[in-house]
Amino acid sequence: MTTRTSSISAPSLPLGADAFAAVVAKLRASAGLRAKADIGRAAARLGIGGTDAVRVGDDCAAIPDGEGFLLFAIEGFMNEFVAGDPWFAGWCGVMVNLSDIAAMGGRPLAVVDAVWAAGEDGAAPVLDGLRAACERFGVPLVGGHTNLSTDRGQLSVAVLGRANRLLTSFDARPGEALIAAIDLRGRYREPFSNWEAATDAPAHRLKGDLELLPRIAERGLARAAKDISQGGVVGTAAMLAECSNVGVEIDLARVPAPADIDPARWLMSFPSYGYLLSASAAGTPAILASFEQRGIAAAAIGTVTADRRVTVTHQGAREVIWDFTRDRLLGCAPGTGTGTEDAA
Structure with missing residues (x-):
């Protein structure tokens, strides 16, 4: 370091x-x-993009709710990252999602996770990292999905937030x-x-x-x-x-x-x-x-x-x-096609 x-x-x-x-x-x-x-390829297959009522291509889905917006984001992690630094992967699962919420002018409400691991010992450092981050940032982890019978560690984390005014x-x-x-x-x-x-x-x-x-x-x-x-x-x-x-x-x-x-x-x-x-x-x-x-x-x-x-x-x-006059990246700009930017 x-x-x-x-x-x-x-x-x-x-x-x-x-x-x-x-x-x-x-x-x-x-x-x-x-x-x-x-x-962008996945979004095209799903038929979603930047022209939808809830536009994709942003750090979160911004869902109109009363006078503000609910914000919904998810992050998935590379297998080699989870295997190489499982505690930090768990921490990052929370941290990067909270960063996405903030990037859109929001404040987080709750976190859920999905953890796959080869047994309880394999899951322990990931779960410890998740717990440590939620406690430090002061955001509740309210549930998720667990599979302890897989041959490798995998992780995804989602967060719900709220914004009064969007970025x-x-x-x-x-x-x-x-x-x-x-x-x-x-x-x-x-x-x-x-x-x-x-x-x-x-x-x-x-x-x-x-x-x-x-x-x-x-x-x-x-x-x-x-x-x-x-x-x-x-x-x-x-x-x-x-x-x-x-x-x-x-x-x-x-x-x-x-x-x-x-x-x-x-x-x-x-x-x-x-x-x-x-x-x-x-x-x-x-x-x-x-x-x-x-x-x-x-x-x-x-x-x-x-x-x-x-x-x-x-x-x-x-x-x-x-x-961009020659090549798309996400392909989600209004009027240019379909795409999304989930968990950027």
Whole structure:
């Protein structure tokens, strides 16, 4: 594991002119980004997409309910992750779902899980991780499904939440700033590119940090946001852009990052706490201040554009990572087909 960082400063990625081309190549080949296309294939088979009454393509299903919305999300985990780090997989089952709820301006209500394992001993660390996270975040785990007679460990977790006012993946507009907010007070949990910044944080800090997103929504400071997923900063920006039928241009040097980090790995990492928001010039200063007041690094890293391309820049160099005029990713933008983005 790397040395823990505690500063909210966001140094520039250690990226020279020669390294930029190598980083671009890795971003284009990112497995975390390419895997999102699988979601679109499944959604097409199911006949659901971004034009439905309950739009898919977001971090949660947002179901109208009275004056607000019920939020419903689910996350499934790779077998190798559950086998390699079962306790942390259980913890992440809760953490990533709560992050999805927050990304849409919501607050969590309850968690359920489905655990498969080879016997009680195989299930124990996963269940312990689930329990620890629910207790730390203060969200009840109210049931689920268990199978202790399988030949390998598998895990999925679902969460129900509620929002008074939504942040969505469908409401970024050209000319808005693209903001990244990431908790840098962590380290990699090897061998996966998971930035661990929550397991030893106090409960009051974890709850307060998640509360920032619904407050931003309710104050009307932003309309669009997305939880940074396994696609990393650039991949998540691509999903946000596609759903909103826009493009984004990202200045890599402005992405909040720990000191002495590998730039390609960081840009494709899953942070314990990381969000992208699209906001007007009027709302951006208040959003940045709200994160920084809680010790979370935040910066305007780029601009939402009208050209439907995901572009990265560095020291005058400029490269297109994804062109939606040529290729779909999720395929769930209104008017472009069917797709979904479950548990991004």
